Amino acid sequence: MSTGPVTLKDLADEGRLLWCYCGACCHEVEVPPLSLGLPGNVPVPNVARRLRCSKCGSRKISTRPQLHLEPLEVLRARYRRNGG
Template sequence: MEERPVTLADLKKLNAPVRAHCNICQKAAYISTEGMPEDTVVIYIARRLRCSRCGSTNVVSRPCYQHMVPKHPREQQS
């Protein structure tokens, strides 16, 4: 199986957002991808980002699959 970078089209199929993280001050936020081409590689989005807290460009962007992780039975509401 050939590995390839994750694109916005891949995330759209899974309804998964993009999350950015500042490596300097540790701020994290979801990124709006509205208007970006679907063939945009998720990890390359960070190249255009600057942290709104500290101003650093030392930022990474990653897919956020957290919403797909099942909750522990005690956390589920009846």
């Protein structure tokens, strides 16, 4: 069992996505962890330093392992359907 931070490869091996959030404009996206062109051994928290928001260009990015097992689009659709 690994005791270090979760890496991009760990997420990929588990079939999970990488959640990226912009603190400047609240844009969020989930991406396949190895689609960023970064080495698999990069710890998830360190990925944020290498990203820029695709919506506003800010570097105020946070990265975490995927928060839910369902993609964001599915969760948003369910929320809207339920009156949210």
